Amino acid sequence: MKHALSVTRSENFAAWYQEVISEAEMAEESGVRGCMVIRPWGYGIWERIQKLMDARIKAAGVDNCYFPLFIPLSYFAKEAEHVDGFAKEMAVVTHHRLIQDSKGGLVPDPEAKLEEPLIVRPTSETVIGQAMARWIQSWRDLPLLTNQWANVVRWEMRTRMFLRTSEFLWQEGHTAHADRDDAMAETLRALEMYRAHAEDELAMPVFAGEKPENERFPGAVATYSIEAMMQDGKALQAGTSHYLGTGFAEAAGIRYQDREGQQALCHTTSWGVSTRLIGGVIMTHGDDDGLRVPPAIAPHQVVILPMLRDDDGDEALLAYCEDLRRALAAQTALGEPIRVLLDKRAGKATQKRWGWVKKGVPLILEIGGRDAANGQVSALRRDRLYREDGKVNFAGQDRDAFLAAAAAELEDIQRSLYAEAKARRDASIHRGVTDMAGLEAYFAEDQKYPGWVELGWSRPTGAELETVVARLKALKLTMRNTPLDAAPVSGTCLFTGKPAVETIYVARAY
């Protein structure tokens, strides 16, 4: 069967991923190393993610702020002293002016060298910590709940669009609390917010759990994540939430006077999701015809394609389509007005159809002159693109009947995409592995990575954990997280031979 893309997932998943991004016009290389241009369809999905996540953030009483792009080098020096594994791949600003050199070219002006280099923020704990130290005096100021939507830069040697780029867009929440319990509650609230967003809005099933010690954010006391399984069986860490203890508060001087008048250190948290989520959506829902966007995050949920003929009939056809558009836009699906586009551009309807198929619009309507005359619509669900006979699955329907069911249909697509992804993921969780040989055998099979292995382990730490990490690394495997909602475990840890105390997922990962 012929598909809209030239590469299928099973042939070459990595090439397929790039082709979806290119054919759906989501993003492209910018010509600037490691940075991408996010095109309207990709950015429109990000705007939907922002809108839905921002509503969740605000509903939790968190205030949006904006902090500087640049962080003085000395702020990091303090961090580097305290933190093993401090990442040093960052963009460094050293000059503030260009001048013309003797050949007429432009060069950084040696006279305009900064006394202290500035770092383009890779994350904002340090600079936000300084602000918190100014803002917090007493217990009355706590909790302090802030968030920012921003671009950040981490110099990456190997980049992949949406998944790992030198510049990316994200939100970073930063909060300060009076004690551990309150900070931990916020850490887990953010984690649950991410789980709900991923599952209810991105239709992407995830495990919410704690990362093993070796995967903690540098300086964190505990790091939690949501982990999603991509269609190639690899894991994607799709969001993280950190309980930072009092370490960052100590470094930045975030103190408060408690109810008894004593000075105490705040307990802080941070949590973030990024444009990486879009990569997750592609690899969760894409198929061999391109992207499929869950209706909750689709910039257009319905596209109407009039089959224009450049003749006298076009006017009536467009009027019919505009009326349909208005009737759809007046309806509510998934708690918001339906987002519908009437695509009046010049060009063949079938060509335009495949453009929208590749972009993954949930519902496509093709309307011909006869449909308009007979009060019909011809509707295509992107998640049910082909009939059993291989033909494109358009369903001719009475206009009024279609309108009456349209909102429910979009909601059904949202549910169906989730159910499909969840069934696939759950079928790809392998249990019953009892030794390293079994683990190796499972992942070695056909040089493919069929899914994840769920194990009970003994939660080793320190040197014992390092040994486990090294053994897994030799197999190109990582531990993902220990899910919060797992059932109690029994048996033996295959890494340490000690009694297992919790469930953990092992997988190859992005």
Added chain:
Amino acid sequence: MKHALSVTRSENFAAWYQEVISEAEMAEESGVRGCMVIRPWGYGIWERIQKLMDARIKAAGVDNCYFPLFIPLSYFAKEAEHVDGFAKEMAVVTHHRLIQDSKGGLVPDPEAKLEEPLIVRPTSETVIGQAMARWIQSWRDLPLLTNQWANVVRWEMRTRMFLRTSEFLWQEGHTAHADRDDAMAETLRALEMYRAHAEDELAMPVFAGEKPENERFPGAVATYSIEAMMQDGKALQAGTSHYLGTGFAEAAGIRYQDREGQQALCHTTSWGVSTRLIGGVIMTHGDDDGLRVPPAIAPHQVVILPMLRDDDGDEALLAYCEDLRRALAAQTALGEPIRVLLDKRAGKATQKRWGWVKKGVPLILEIGGRDAANGQVSALRRDRLYREDGKVNFAGQDRDAFLAAAAAELEDIQRSLYAEAKARRDASIHRGVTDMAGLEAYFAEDQKYPGWVELGWSRPTGAELETVVARLKALKLTMRNTPLDAAPVSGTCLFTGKPAVETIYVARAY
């Protein structure tokens, strides 16, 4: 009369401006040179501006995208060749890694020096031009209408919060068209969009017009602006829109095949507004008690302050206030649900009241136990803060009557703030100056800048214009713009002695 701020506008306008920002908790110095931290109240106003402007941008068919933060130096070298007055104060990234030096400090790693320095974008014409050249092939691809919301950096020696900071937030629209007429129409559409936003939403009267040749964006064929008068009589350029001709298209290779199959250069435009608008709002509407936020851009339009007594009565009082909050939130004002906050924080109601007065919330409700028992509210309009006797102007009202009128009251505040600002501005436009001595005398008076001078001028260019600019500069004056809707002029240009052809405003400016 005592006011909430320690400095009045008439005593020291610049110090007053800083105090509003600080007391309204809008922004603060970040400790990073030239960069500010935008706090929740300031950022909340920016979010409102973004939401309203973004709706206008999308309604015009412009697509949001995202382009890289970094621009290779060579892109600017090309521009510098072509553009006189090319600004060179920019943040230059030269390294991509830090290492520990021999003393344990962090320094840029000499091994990680970039082959080509990267510039932190001061504006994105060059990098967006490259993308347009890839995206545009034929006349069918035109017009191409893009916008991005982003942070940009221009190294500023003297900074002032919101008005001139090294990093600021803005939107930049970039469009490509088949011909001059279409590009000019877009340039003027964006200008009109800015005018409408400023006047209808920021309640800030502006003149929309063309900048004189010497004030054009480097490389532009024509630059238009909206210009607002601040309460100290100075002008604020609050938004610009540029018709760029074919110069940028030529530099970036933005060409298309026309209907006849010929290759042609696109005509491009760019247009932007920034967080500077917030400075304009402060200096247009602030008074000696702090900010006054127009309801259209107020993060909270109504704040309800229950006068809690820490006793048994509090529960009924809070229930009454929550009911009031719900009733207000269910109403629509200025086309959106009313944004209302029930402020339950601990602390004295009067202290909290003055906090909200300084932040400029349009309507403040103070509710005591007796009000709750009697079905009353006590309402304070921020724009009518004091009675004639100097007392705070609370109006006790029946709850139902208040609710019935609340939306209209907010809309009246929006109108009143605009009317007040417009009356003040119009009264401060001085006409009838016929020679340089008169101009000098007007602006010299008391070392104050009472307003602007409206002149007819001959639209000099080249060297003749430069002479005019220099003479004005000696008086610390600038030409603002030539308003589009001015009446025909007669008489003589006081600068050149030639017949006047158009109206222009002369003012001191931010």
